[in-house]
Amino acid sequence: MQGGSNPFLATLAGIVGEIHVLTDDADTARYVADWRRTYPGAARAVVRPGSTGEVARVVAACAAHGVAVVPQGGNTGLVGGSTPDASRSEVVLSLGRMAAIRRIDPLDNTITLEAGCTVLAAQQAAAEQNRLFALSLASEGSATIGGVLSTNAGGEQVLRYGNTRDLALGLEVVLADGRVLDALGGLRKDNTGYDLKHLFIGSEGTLGVVTTATFKLFSMPRSVVTGWMAVRDPQAAVEMLSRLTDAVGERVTAFELLGRGALSQVLSHPLAGMRDPLAGEYPWAVLFDVSEASAQLDPRAAVEAVLADAIDAGLVADAVIAESARQAHELWALRDHVPEAQRLHGPSIKHDISVAISRIPDFIEQAGAALEQRMPGIQVVCFGHVGDGNLHYNQSKPAGMSDEAFRAREDEIHDVVHAVTARLNGSISAEHGIGRLKQSAFLQYKSPVALDLMAGIKRALDPANLFNPGRVLPRDLVDPTSPSLR
Amino acid sequence: MQGGSNPFLATLAGIVGEIHVLTDDADTARYVADWRRTYPGAARAVVRPGSTGEVARVVAACAAHGVAVVPQGGNTGLVGGSTPDASRSEVVLSLGRMAAIRRIDPLDNTITLEAGCTVLAAQQAAAEQNRLFALSLASEGSATIGGVLSTNAGGEQVLRYGNTRDLALGLEVVLADGRVLDALGGLRKDNTGYDLKHLFIGSEGTLGVVTTATFKLFSMPRSVVTGWMAVRDPQAAVEMLSRLTDAVGERVTAFELLGRGALSQVLSHPLAGMRDPLAGEYPWAVLFDVSEASAQLDPRAAVEAVLADAIDAGLVADAVIAESARQAHELWALRDHVPEAQRLHGPSIKHDISVAISRIPDFIEQAGAALEQRMPGIQVVCFGHVGDGNLHYNQSKPAGMSDEAFRAREDEIHDVVHAVTARLNGSISAEHGIGRLKQSAFLQYKSPVALDLMAGIKRALDPANLFNPGRVLPRDLVDPTSPSLR
Numbered sequence: 001m002q003g004g005s006n007p008f009l010a011t012l013a014g015i016v017g018e019i020h021v022l023t024d025d026a027d028t029a030r031y032v033a034d035w036r037r038t039y040p041g042a043a044r045a046v047v048r049p050g051s052t053g054e055v056a057r058v059v060a061a062c063a064a065h066g067v068a069v070v071p072q073g074g075n076t077g078l079v080g081g082s083t084p085d086a087s088r089s090e091v092v093l094s095l096g097r098m099a100a101i102r103r104i105d106p107l108d109n110t111i112t113l114e115a116g117c118t119v120l121a122a123q124q125a126a127a128e129q130n131r132l133f134a135l136s137l138a139s140e141g142s143a144t145i146g147g148v149l150s151t152n153a154g155g156e157q158v159l160r161y162g163n164t165r166d167l168a169l170g171l172e173v174v175l176a177d178g179r180v181l182d183a184l185g186g187l188r189k190d191n192t193g194y195d196l197k198h199l200f201i202g203s204e205g206t207l208g209v210v211t212t213a214t215f216k217l218f219s220m221p222r223s224v225v226t227g228w229m230a231v232r233d234p235q236a237a238v239e240m241l242s243r244l245t246d247a248v249g250e251r252v253t254a255f256e257l258l259g260r261g262a263l264s265q266v267l268s269h270p271l272a273g274m275r276d277p278l279a280g281e282y283p284w285a286v287l288f289d290v291s292e293a294s295a296q297l298d299p300r301a302a303v304e305a306v307l308a309d310a311i312d313a314g315l316v317a318d319a320v321i322a323e324s325a326r327q328a329h330e331l332w333a334l335r336d337h338v339p340e341a342q343r344l345h346g347p348s349i350k351h352d353i354s355v356a357i358s359r360i361p362d363f364i365e366q367a368g369a370a371l372e373q374r375m376p377g378i379q380v381v382c383f384g385h386v387g388d389g390n391l392h393y394n395q396s397k398p399a400g401m402s403d404e405a406f407r408a409r410e411d412e413i414h415d416v417v418h419a420v421t422a423r424l425n426g427s428i429s430a431e432h433g434i435g436r437l438k439q440s441a442f443l444q445y446k447s448p449v450a451l452d453l454m455a456g457i458k459r460a461l462d463p464a465n466l467f468n469p470g471r472v473l474p475r476d477l478v479d480p481t482s483p484s485l486r
Numbered sequence: 487m488q489g490g491s492n493p494f495l496a497t498l499a500g501i502v503g504e505i506h507v508l509t510d511d512a513d514t515a516r517y518v519a520d521w522r523r524t525y526p527g528a529a530r531a532v533v534r535p536g537s538t539g540e541v542a543r544v545v546a547a548c549a550a551h552g553v554a555v556v557p558q559g560g561n562t563g564l565v566g567g568s569t570p571d572a573s574r575s576e577v578v579l580s581l582g583r584m585a586a587i588r589r590i591d592p593l594d595n596t597i598t599l600e601a602g603c604t605v606l607a608a609q610q611a612a613a614e615q616n617r618l619f620a621l622s623l624a625s626e627g628s629a630t631i632g633g634v635l636s637t638n639a640g641g642e643q644v645l646r647y648g649n650t651r652d653l654a655l656g657l658e659v660v661l662a663d664g665r666v667l668d669a670l671g672g673l674r675k676d677n678t679g680y681d682l683k684h685l686f687i688g689s690e691g692t693l694g695v696v697t698t699a700t701f702k703l704f705s706m707p708r709s710v711v712t713g714w715m716a717v718r719d720p721q722a723a724v725e726m727l728s729r730l731t732d733a734v735g736e737r738v739t740a741f742e743l744l745g746r747g748a749l750s751q752v753l754s755h756p757l758a759g760m761r762d763p764l765a766g767e768y769p770w771a772v773l774f775d776v777s778e779a780s781a782q783l784d785p786r787a788a789v790e791a792v793l794a795d796a797i798d799a800g801l802v803a804d805a806v807i808a809e810s811a812r813q814a815h816e817l818w819a820l821r822d823h824v825p826e827a828q829r830l831h832g833p834s835i836k837h838d839i840s841v842a843i844s845r846i847p848d849f850i851e852q853a854g855a856a857l858e859q860r861m862p863g864i865q866v867v868c869f870g871h872v873g874d875g876n877l878h879y880n881q882s883k884p885a886g887m888s889d890e891a892f893r894a895r896e897d898e899i900h901d902v903v904h905a906v907t908a909r910l911n912g913s914i915s916a917e918h919g920i921g922r923l924k925q926s927a928f929l930q931y932k933s934p935v936a937l938d939l940m941a942g943i944k945r946a947l948d949p950a951n952l953f954n955p956g957r958v959l960p961r962d963l964v965d966p967t968s969p970s971l972r
Contacts, residue, residue: 293735
């Protein structure tokens with residue numbers, strides 16, 4: 001730490017220890033820019049408390065000095081919601097040192113984790129007790145419990161187990177005045193007053209700092225049937241989800257759509273061990289998992305019967321079921337490498353939209369047509385979670401266009417996609433949040449009534465706009481003295 | 487309607503039609519007292535709007551006239567949260583005319599229901615599409631969608647499908663200023679700002695009036711294994727839940743504990759067709775359902791293996807599995823008749839507590855000992871949802887005590903039970919809510935930090951304390967000019 005003579009920094013050092021107040025640019029570099037480097041920033045300091053009590057005292061000190069607090073977990077967010085702006089006036093509150101697994105109870109089927117614990121560590125701790133921590137996402141080795149709570153992260157098993165908010169049973173939160181809300185009980189049922197937990201989950205660090213949380217655990221699946229099928233079109237994908245669920249119930253754990261544009265990019269780049277699972281070149285594929293908790297029951301025959309019927313009905317052209325864990329892994333690798341392949345392919349424009357499941361075909365048709373009209377030859381990289389109505393609907397440039405020309409039209413492309421989403425009553429951010437990246441679209445498409453309520457809640461819980469100011473809700477919407485945006 | 491010359495009532499009649507503004511005592515009788523008749527009240531008027539627009543205009547008129555609004559569904563609540571006080575100054579807003587099933591979509595697996603629709607009607611509409619509306623509770627023939635949302639009702643399938651809040655995907659809400667929040671999208675994923683839905687769910691009509699809601703649907707189970715087992719003690723019940731879940735996963739749909747005191751009352755009263763399922767007289771029983779969505783898979787053998795192992799291990803003394811739907815119905819009838827049997831038995835003092843599942847044995851032991859010490863011979867009627875950590879832990883009077891003497895000590899008994907609950911970090915209202923009945927215990931045991939946050943939210947959303955004033959949060963906690971309770 002530099003600047004020990006600064007009274008504010010000295011106060012912080014007095015709370016967490018001098019070694020945990022970072023001010024040198026070399027030390028703060030990994031905390032001040034987001035993972036995608038869309039928002040390079042600079043912090044007054046990065047503070048790394050080691051306990052809930054220290055977090056509370058740091059927050060109180062920042063409040064007393066009028067210094068904004070930017071809570072940060074693994075810094076894997078995708079919307080610029082957990083890094084400081086360039087003003088060098090904000091304090092980054094990194095929860096990384098609070099990484100303990102406080103308690104795991106197989107009878108309760110619960111686990112209590114500090115905010116800085118990674119998702120992967122939580123999965124491993126649960127697995128040691130033969131339990132499933134049901135959150136699974138690409139960044140799980142770095143993403144932390146505090147981060148996934150703040151963004152209500154989704155991932156690849158939402159269809160069966162829900163979003164992060166559905167998995168959380170209780171929270172401990174440091175509030176803007178430095179008090180601690182202890183709602184960690186881990187109760188499955190508690191109807192005593194308003195549900196405060198759900199207010200903090202998904203609020204992207206703007207209402208409080210989650211320091212610890214209790215989560216549900218589930219039975220560890222004993223077998224998984226992983227399959228890949230070429231579906232006739234997105235409508236057939238939606239119908240196949242319904243047929244599969246009808247046959248095997250809520251065992252359907254993942255149901256991922258991949259357009260040929262996405263698969264082609266994965267297969268055309270030098271990524272290890274990628275091959276098309278089917279002989280023909282089909283426009284749409286679905287990758288699915290059906291998992292089973294019982295050692296005595298095997299849903300494979302039921303899945304095979306669904307596929308056979310669907311082939312007869314013309315919904316599915318061809319399909320394969322993995323014969324080994326290795327084959328299942330190879331199928332999933334195709335899906336998991338889509339973002340990396342698109343990065344290798346060149347610049348990309350990304351969307352994280354959701355619509356009602358039944359509107360997915362309409363969305364794909366209408367958004368594709370609108371994009372082609374606006375930018376002929378634009379390549380659509382469409383993949384995502386059909387069971388959640390959530391598509392990662394991305395674009396690569398048309399052949400012959402320069403990277404710069406394509407990037408220059410990013411906002412225009414966003415507008416086209418978001419307008420179609422809004423027309424279908426969808427969401428412009430299904431699982432990534434708002435942060436700074438999606439704020440203008442958020443303000444454009446969210447109802448004024450909802451925005452008003454959110455601003456009122458923010459003012460009630462954080463009247464000084466201490467926590468993550470300007471993220472999610474713009475400052476002038478929160479400031480009671482500013483004219484409303486309406 | 488009487489009093490057409492009253493400008494306020496004339497305004498209401500202008501909105502909903504004169505026939506839907508009830509003021510005669512004979513007409514309002516069924517709306518002004520709660521179902522248990524603990525809180526006889528009187529209303530200025532009962533207003534029955536027929537559309538969201540009418541609700542909004544009624545709320546705006548009440549706000550303009552400074553008249554408090556008490557939203558009401560089927561009036562099956564257990565805590566006095568949906569009926570007017572005795573002042574004859576409040577307006578009851580009955581949602582009963584808004585009972586439409588607006589939309590059901592089997593591909594989305596969603597149903598959109600108006601607030602006055604009953605739970606039973608929702609179940610039936612879903613079943614016609616071969617889908618499950620997963621809420622099931624004793625009052626389902628009368629309880630309405632608005633009511634179960636306002637109390638976050640639980641019921642008998644929470645273990646598998648969750649509470650009401652877990653089933654809701656979207657809401658339409660009339661706010662205190664008469665505006666309408668339309669968040670009915672029915673999206674499975676939507677991370678655009680704070681989650682407003684969860685704030686209204688469980689707020690017992692104090693933050694807004696839910697007019698319509700979209701819910702998840704599930705696969706209809708094709709088979710159910712219903713079993714009854716005599717467990718050694720509550721600890722064995724908890725272990726059996728773990729063993730059963732380990733063997734068959736999240737198929738365990740219900741897992742209900744019954745103490746001998748509860749079963750004895752059911753068997754000792756003239757209720758049709760009740761008989762003990764087992765030959766011996768055991769102190770603790772568990773009734774469970776394991777349901778299966780697939781026609782091709784049958785978990786019965788796996789369940790039987792768990793029971794055989796448990797008998798060998800001494801956890802279970804005897805067990806029976808229903809051989810027919812009729813036998814399953816008979817087993818469930820024993821459970822479902824506990825409240826009725828207790829009513830026939832005499833006065834009862836009731837609790838609806840929850841603790842972490844693993845603490846259930848501690849709770850039963852400690853609460854039982856504390857009660858016996860306070861009132862020797864008091865009879866404990868203990869039954870409930872082990873999988874949710876939720877017990878309906880009720881008491882009947884000791885032999886020889888008069889009804890009046892027993893009732894006079896009700897608060898004292900509540901205090902004993904709630905103190906044990908609090909010591910074990912439990913909830914004094916697991917699924918019934920707070921309303922008026924549990925407000926003093928709520929204020930006693932809820933953390934001051936949580937109460938402060940709730941009061942701040944109430945002030946932000948309903949600054950005039952228009953909706954259900956004094957329920958859940960007392961007036962002086964909400965009124966910014968009153969001294970805080972802290």
